[in-house]
Amino acid sequence: MIPLNWYLILAAALFLLGMLGFFIKRNIISLLLSVEIMLNAVNLTFVAFSSRNGQISGQIFVFFVLVVAAAEAAVGLALVIAMFRNRETLNVDRSNLLKW
Amino acid sequence: MSEFFNSNREIILLFVKMIVIFGGVMTALAYTTLAERKIMAFVQMRPGPNRVGPFGLLQPLADGAKFLLKEQTVPGNANVFLYYLAPIVSMIPALLSFSVIPFGPDLKIADTNVSLLFIFAITSLGVYGIVLGGWASNSKYPLMGAMRASAQMLSYELSLTLSVVGVLLISNTLSLNSIVLSQQGTWLGFIPRWNIFPQFIGFFVYVLSGIAETNRLPFDLAESEQELVAGWHTEYSGMKFAMFFLAEYANMVTVSALATIMFLGGWNGPMFGPWWLQMGLPTVWFVLKISGFLFLYMLIRATIPRIRYDQLMRFGWKVLLPIAVANVVLTSFIVAIS
Amino acid sequence: MIQILFMFFAAVALGAAINVLTQKHVLYSSLSLIVLLTAVSALFVLMQAEFLAVINVIVYAGAIMVLFVFVIMLLNLPADEESNDRLRWLKFAGIPMGLFLLFMVARTVWRVEGSATTPEIAGTAQAIGASLFTDYILPFELTSLLILIALMGAVVFAKKDL
Numbered sequence: 001m002i003p004l005n006w007y008l009i010l011a012a013a014l015f016l017l018g019m020l021g022f023f024i025k026r027n028i029i030s031l032l033l034s035v036e037i038m039l040n041a042v043n044l045t046f047v048a049f050s051s052r053n054g055q056i057s058g059q060i061f062v063f064f065v066l067v068v069a070a071a072e073a074a075v076g077l078a079l080v081i082a083m084f085r086n087r088e089t090l091n092v093d094r095s096n097l098l099k100w
Numbered sequence: 101m102s103e104f105f106n107s108n109r110e111i112i113l114l115f116v117k118m119i120v121i122f123g124g125v126m127t128a129l130a131y132t133t134l135a136e137r138k139i140m141a142f143v144q145m146r147p148g149p150n151r152v153g154p155f156g157l158l159q160p161l162a163d164g165a166k167f168l169l170k171e172q173t174v175p176g177n178a179n180v181f182l183y184y185l186a187p188i189v190s191m192i193p194a195l196l197s198f199s200v201i202p203f204g205p206d207l208k209i210a211d212t213n214v215s216l217l218f219i220f221a222i223t224s225l226g227v228y229g230i231v232l233g234g235w236a237s238n239s240k241y242p243l244m245g246a247m248r249a250s251a252q253m254l255s256y257e258l259s260l261t262l263s264v265v266g267v268l269l270i271s272n273t274l275s276l277n278s279i280v281l282s283q284q285g286t287w288l289g290f291i292p293r294w295n296i297f298p299q300f301i302g303f304f305v306y307v308l309s310g311i312a313e314t315n316r317l318p319f320d321l322a323e324s325e326q327e328l329v330a331g332w333h334t335e336y337s338g339m340k341f342a343m344f345f346l347a348e349y350a351n352m353v354t355v356s357a358l359a360t361i362m363f364l365g366g367w368n369g370p371m372f373g374p375w376w377l378q379m380g381l382p383t384v385w386f387v388l389k390i391s392g393f394l395f396l397y398m399l400i401r402a403t404i405p406r407i408r409y410d411q412l413m414r415f416g417w418k419v420l421l422p423i424a425v426a427n428v429v430l431t432s433f434i435v436a437i438s
Numbered sequence: 439m440i441q442i443l444f445m446f447f448a449a450v451a452l453g454a455a456i457n458v459l460t461q462k463h464v465l466y467s468s469l470s471l472i473v474l475l476t477a478v479s480a481l482f483v484l485m486q487a488e489f490l491a492v493i494n495v496i497v498y499a500g501a502i503m504v505l506f507v508f509v510i511m512l513l514n515l516p517a518d519e520e521s522n523d524r525l526r527w528l529k530f531a532g533i534p535m536g537l538f539l540l541f542m543v544a545r546t547v548w549r550v551e552g553s554a555t556t557p558e559i560a561g562t563a564q565a566i567g568a569s570l571f572t573d574y575i576l577p578f579e580l581t582s583l584l585i586l587i588a589l590m591g592a593v594v595f596a597k598k599d600l
Contacts, residue, residue, distance in 0.1 A: 033467050033506070040475065059489075063493075066494070220496060274563055
């Protein structure tokens, strides 16, 4: 039997890696990938707690997180395509036209 | 020595089953290639391969030797890591699906209670082999073929998954073994209790989606010989091409196996004879039904012309998907009121 | 035995996540993310949530990541160029900060105690379906509306001329 703490620490490590990627990377698609890592870590936490407390609601919530991640990935990638068409680069540092 | 066998009996039995199933499947794949060439040849009024061995029966061995001994080349500007990875990524899901298919009452490697979804998950991972193969070759025909193939496979996965929901509603389980067991018995004494009779719409949608999923004629614009030299596996030769080739036939056999399990009763069939015959008879019925489906595949390949790509996508999204959804609604209505 | 499996899949997940961050070309990052998704699905299976594991692979690794890989191949992106030279050392300052944050989180989480006897939960399709369509029917319908809105939004954004 695997203690609950191990799953939580693994999920925390994955979440922190995703957060680190979100702060460090400059490519928009890499930012989206880091957000997906964070969402996966959250899914892992939900399922770990659901299997520990014996309730199915944790897994239901993972369903909804999955749906929201799909919708967000679709719209995010459409925005990436529009941005690439206008600016020919995906570096977020170059998208600073509003900077004063 | 015998204590070792007695204490680990289940694991040793599992290994024996794995070897039997894997060996049988690989031999069947090799001879499926020969069967395809012979059947297409007979439809086109020519003999087909008949030089290597009697009736060309040793042709797969000759093909295997040719694939093994060919020179391994890599195109000039290709992405070497992805170029070597693509056939592996194509082959692993194709062979992994056979781990949950029941070939007989006891001849199955694993029986989970989400087996059907497991097979769909594994086949949806097979798209990556095609996409990576087209991208890694760094050439325009493979890239176009790979884009078309992956868009087509994604679109037809929807109608494929929806067409089996009717079967799920009837048999109330996702486990393939239980679906086969729920089709035992007969109605009125002679009509077998197969799911094709209540679910003929689902069967029709499943067969068409299965042909489109495996990129076979008439849905194989992604690897058409007349337009895109060979699609995503243009730049591949030797053993890597053999892996793509085998993966395609393994996908065909998986789709046929799923069709027989869900719609034609799996390994059910009339039982007769002594006990040793009855042990192998379910597997014989299963293999006969799968062979019927493979024959249908090859007959369709030999006779029907190719559909244009936009017609293909329109057919998948605007015709098959609404029919599959209507089937689900109709079946759930009928199951709810009875 | 189950500990060995957990260690293996946890190591694969962490290695894949680190690989997502350190690869220069974004295609390799998305392929590593697919490996991460299959490792997380294997961990779901270890926790008896097998329906969610296969749904994770079908939806996430089989559809969303194909979308990512499609867009990367369509845009034909090169490997990342070197960014602003003044702030490059900040990237490497992130690693000890991240480790410190992980240590603080782990110190809090370590004291979480699950129940002494683990209640048997069945992560089967029947259990999830029974709960999803009775207790959570309203969020379920709302997510279908959300997907419809996302569909329309994606089509509008990606059009060449509105």
